[in-house]
Amino acid sequence: MGEQAYRLTEAIRRLPRNLWDSVFRQGVPATDLERSEVVFGNFFLHIHPVKVHENTLRFGYTLGLGLISFYLFLILVGSGILLMFYYVPSTGSAYQSMKDIEFAVSFGMVLRNIHRWAAHAMVITVFLHMWRVFATGAYKTPREFNWVIGICLLVLTLLLSFTGYLLPWDQLAFWAITVGTSIVSYVPGIGEDLRYLILGGNVVGQSALLRFYVLHCVVLPLFMGVLIGIHFWRIRMDGGLSRPS
Amino acid sequence: MSESVDSTWNLGDEKDLSRREFVRQMMVGWGSLSLIAGISAVGLMRFLLPNVLYEPPAVFKVGFPESFPEGVTPLPERNVFVVRDGSSFHAISSICTHLRCQVGYVRNGFQCPCHGSRFSLDGKVIRGAAPRPLDWFEVTLAENGELRINTKRKVKPGTGSVLIG
Numbered sequence: 001m002g003e004q005a006y007r008l009t010e011a012i013r014r015l016p017r018n019l020w021d022s023v024f025r026q027g028v029p030a031t032d033l034e035r036s037e038v039v040f041g042n043f044f045l046h047i048h049p050v051k052v053h054e055n056t057l058r059f060g061y062t063l064g065l066g067l068i069s070f071y072l073f074l075i076l077v078g079s080g081i082l083l084m085f086y087y088v089p090s091t092g093s094a095y096q097s098m099k100d101i102e103f104a105v106s107f108g109m110v111l112r113n114i115h116r117w118a119a120h121a122m123v124i125t126v127f128l129h130m131w132r133v134f135a136t137g138a139y140k141t142p143r144e145f146n147w148v149i150g151i152c153l154l155v156l157t158l159l160l161s162f163t164g165y166l167l168p169w170d171q172l173a174f175w176a177i178t179v180g181t182s183i184v185s186y187v188p189g190i191g192e193d194l195r196y197l198i199l200g201g202n203v204v205g206q207s208a209l210l211r212f213y214v215l216h217c218v219v220l221p222l223f224m225g226v227l228i229g230i231h232f233w234r235i236r237m238d239g240g241l242s243r244p245s
Numbered sequence: 246m247s248e249s250v251d252s253t254w255n256l257g258d259e260k261d262l263s264r265r266e267f268v269r270q271m272m273v274g275w276g277s278l279s280l281i282a283g284i285s286a287v288g289l290m291r292f293l294l295p296n297v298l299y300e301p302p303a304v305f306k307v308g309f310p311e312s313f314p315e316g317v318t319p320l321p322e323r324n325v326f327v328v329r330d331g332s333s334f335h336a337i338s339s340i341c342t343h344l345r346c347q348v349g350y351v352r353n354g355f356q357c358p359c360h361g362s363r364f365s366l367d368g369k370v371i372r373g374a375a376p377r378p379l380d381w382f383e384v385t386l387a388e389n390g391e392l393r394i395n396t397k398r399k400v401k402p403g404t405g406s407v408l409i410g
Contacts, residue, residue, distance in 0.1 A: 175346060179359060182344040197290075201298050 055243040065129035089213035094169035138242035163216035335406040338380035
């Protein structure tokens with residue numbers, strides 16, 4: 001309350017400036033220290049280290065496969081949310097709504113295919129990323145833990161791929177999930193119960209479709225997001241991207 | 246406000262909490278937390294196992310015996326084959342014992358489209374990935390004279406048939 005209160009007209013006159021200043025709190029950074037502080041203090045930029053080793057920037061070493069996988073994940077989240085506006089996870093309407101997305105919704109065909117191809121591509125890039133990490137020995141000390149997180153991310157990618165496969169509710173989806181969940185029933189001892197738990201019944205029906213929908217749209221992406229965060233954070237903790245010394 | 250800054254972080258005299266008391270409190274705290282987590286985990290598992298299923302019934306009538314021709318009649322909606330051998334009727338599952346695909350009726354047997362398993366007309370494995378013969382289900386005559394199949398009652402191959410006349 002130390003400052004003198006504005007008059008109303010004065011307050012209105014200053015409003016644009018105040019709004020601008022509330023977002024852009026510092027001026028243009030002039031020194032290297034200020035520049036690094038901008039990166040450090042920005043939520044979106046702080047993922048990057050303030051200083052980067054020259055060899056880290058060599059594209060040929062990592063091929064950018066991890067980030068490509070991440071960007072594909074973002075594309076999948078974006079297109080997936082949009083598809084959710086039209087898709088109905090019920091055995092009576094799932095196939096119809098999928099066809100509606102393709103033929104009755106503006107840009108629906110594009111959106112569905114973006115989601116479909118990005119999903120295929122993500123499985124491939126995650127595998128290639130894993131292969132690159134293995135080939136360059138980037139799983140070795142001190143990065144073992146991040147390798148383990150990476151394995152979990154691979155499994156989540158495959159589970160997302162599998163659960164998404166059922167949602168079009170066509171013959172391909174139905175038999176793929178029938179076969180896939182039957183493989184589960186070969187687990188010794190608890191196989192049949194595990195299959196019952198996954199399907200919410202004995203056959204691939206309404207409960208299975210709903211379960212796969214919830215897993216695909218909520219549960220698995222949630223775990224994925226958290227683990228991606230840890231995965232990126234570990235890169236920094238383990239001394240940046242692995243690189244030729 | 247005469248206390249020093251440091252003392253505001255000192256939530257009580259350290260001597261108040263003996264080692265024994267500390268361990269006791271930790272055990273009570275973590276113990277009750279684990280108990281709640283354990284009960285919740287069991288409850289979650291139980292919650293996810295449905296008690297009522299809206300699935301096709303396991304016991305159903307398939308029609309009057311006279312309506313079936315000699316030999317194999319596929320009923321894909323019911324996942325069974327009704328086989329008529331003169332005046333004898335039996336039911337064989339059309340679900341492959343490998344990974345639950347729908348087997349088809351081919352010449353002198355059944356074939357699975359998924360992984361190529363072949364079965365003889367009585368369900369025995371001739372070739373392929375299937376580990377067991379096709380299931381045989383109990384067939385009975387319903388009160389109104391129709392054939393009734395109970396897929397909950399598996400019978401030994403060659404038994405469980407109904408004889409007419």
